[in-house]
Amino acid sequence: MDDSSIKxxxxxxxxxKGITQAELADMLGIDRNTYRSLEKGGTRILNSHLDRxxxxxGVTKEKLVLGYEPLGPEENKKLGDYHDLWQKRYEGLHxxxxxxxxxxxxxxxxxxxxxxxxxxxxxxxxxxxxxxKKGGN
Numbered sequence: 001m002d003d004s005s006i007k008x009x010x011x012x013x014x015x016x017k018g019i020t021q022a023e024l025a026d027m028l029g030i031d032r033n034t035y036r037s038l039e040k041g042g043t044r045i046l047n048s049h050l051d052r053x054x055x056x057x058g059v060t061k062e063k064l065v066l067g068y069e070p071l072g073p074e075e076n077k078k079l080g081d082y083h084d085l086w087q088k089r090y091e092g093l094h095x096x097x098x099x100x101x102x103x104x105x106x107x108x109x110x111x112x113x114x115x116x117x118x119x120x121x122x123x124x125x126x127x128x129x130x131x132x133k134k135g136g137n
Contacts, residue, residue, distance in 0.1 A: 006050075009067045011039050013057050027056045 014024055025035035028049075038049065054061045063069050071079060 005067065006065055007039055009064050010053055010057075012067075013059055013064065014039075017057060019057075024053075024056065028052055 014021070019027075021036050021039060022032045025032040028035065050061050050064060054064055057064070060069060
């Protein structure tokens with residue numbers, strides 16, 4: 001994550017809370033121009049700034065750096081449980097559909113055989129009709 005993304009996240013978080021640059025500078029105990037420079041890219045963000053910014057804005061450092069709150073252990077476990085549930089459902093559906101596809105392929109094969117048999121029977125009957133039209137000789 002580069003500084004510009006972090007600065008954008010900080011600016012977005014500040015704005016979402018309705019805090020001006022000047023107010024946040026005062027909350028951080030730094031000069032307003034220093035803060036403006038920090039947010040606009042003139043100053044590198046140091047970890048010490050990041051800790052204090054997160055504290056003042058009431059968010060985690062991760063949210064400022066990543067732009068979102070990462071999942072905690074409990075949420076990760078729930079996500080894993082959902083993943084396992086959906087994996088089992090997928091596997092069940094996959095097996096069902098695989099069996100159904102195999103059944104349909106067999107049915108198609110049988111229908112093709114029946115079609116060929118019917119074509120043969122029609123041809124034989126047509127030969128018989130032609131034979132009888134000629135007088136049966």
